[in-house]
Amino acid sequence: MLIWVCALHCEAKPVIDFYRLKKSHDDNAFDVYRGDGMVCIISGTGKIASAAACAWIAAQNAREPALAWINLGVAGAAEDDIGKLFALDKIVDADSGQRYYPAPVVSSPLPARACLTLSEARQDYRDDCLFDMEASGFIYSALRFSSAELTRSLKVISDNRRHQTGRKRQQVSDLIQGNIEAIDIEATALLDLESEISALEFSAESWRQLLGMAHFTQTQKNRLRVLWRYLSNRDFSPEALLERLAQQKNAAGMIATLEQISYRDAEEL
């Protein structure tokens, strides 16, 4: 599952249109748009709003085996051209001084830049970084639910010392729309990583069936999970395994059976 976190609807609109996301009418705490394998949440402005939105949407998707995140929005810069897209490689919270480092695993063609997250909009552009109002809240919260490799913050320059276009909604949408293909490349790469991690998990349905076949102590459940995850990843059919386990009288017998199957399989390395 890929989660887009945008402060404003005008920042999210190009993504909503590009991926044909549909507004969810089941959610009322935040505006949420859903699509195939992804969701976009409109957090509102500011780092606290961004952190709250991340936490809320993560809780909504707690059953997903892995969550990937993209914080997409506009930022200010001293000299960079309006409309230029950056991937943040360092996020500094202006209030606390706390630093965060997203960890891109896939080499990105996007230029990287540090970003200072402010609590209030300011016009005193500094030369060495971008400015926004959400990134530190976003990453603080997203990293509670995911890893730095699955967390990206992409910023399009909306204002600099010479031009301030950041307050006009249509212009913000246009600036992001102008980068939508590059943004899609980042999203696709992130989704690939997320899929790799998700694929390591077994199906919730087979696990539910397994637990229903006998009474397992917590220690037995832990062992069972290791064995089930291994065999699921080795292309053993869950149905065939469940059928074999049905012949066992109790939890210990089921675990012993799975161990024997695992040991035999693992001898091949």
Added chain:
Amino acid sequence: MVSRVYIESELRDHPRARRLLQRLHKLPVTEIEFYGEVFNPRAQNFRLQKKNPALIIARKNRGQVLAAPDGYGLGGDFNYYFSHMLNCIYDCRYCFLQGMYQSAHQVLFVNYEDFGEQIRQTAAAHPHRPVWFYSGYDCDSLANEPMTRFTEYFVPLIASIDNAWMELRTKSTQVRSMLQMEPVARVVTAFSFSDRFSHSKLEHGVPAIDKRVDAMRRLLDAGWPVGLRFDPVVYHRDYQNAFVELLQQVFAKIDASRLHSVSLGSFRLTRDHFRRISRLYPEEPLFAQNMQLDNGIISYPLEREQAMIEFCEAELMKHIPAESYHPCEWHG
């Protein structure tokens, strides 16, 4: 190869850091205050990072030389280790480094002189007694040699301290820098090997066995002391034939009588490392094998382990003199 560089701000003008940045000038560079803020956070996925790790250029401020864990080493009385790098460029599934740190990034500590000073002080604390310094504990000693120029500094350092010995442990073929130096009798380069089957299944990115045997022979021919490490021996259905084949492959090119030392040990990990690595790689057969916990260490059931070691020792002894053999003892 690394995908990006993080550098501690204060090291921007350090000569080794400058040389590295020149060498890696095409990569994105991010300045950080302290390597731990990138390397240590919990919210990292080692498995994903290992696909494309970064290089972190850092300074190690304390604890440059540490006492080696019990059982580590070649039987000397005073054993220490030091790590100019954390993490390895290779991706060996059985290696405890897979679960050692939160991050798969490679940290290079460029303040070699501080390591050198601690090595001098440590050796001086045991006058007239041999003191061993192991460099291949948290990294492969030589694999990153073109970038780190580790031997350029540390080999002459050890040569200059009368009672200091150093073991470089490697799976690499990076011996060119050593071949350009005069051999030092107290610097032993130990090459680790697993059989062909384990190599192909478990040692991702490690050079081919033949190439490493060639590198080993070049060092031997140049007069350097060289060691052999058959550690870990991994169980699989055909491990016996594969081990015999490995010995034939190695000793077809290596004169066993010239070896400094040979050691042998079966696969083992501390319980914590085993848990962490097997969670990272739940599909890995190595961690689904029949294992037992013994004294905090997870390894094969005693009977299987003994059978493996007895077989491998017997085969090994057909090739090497008994006095060069050092079994890896880890049972309490």
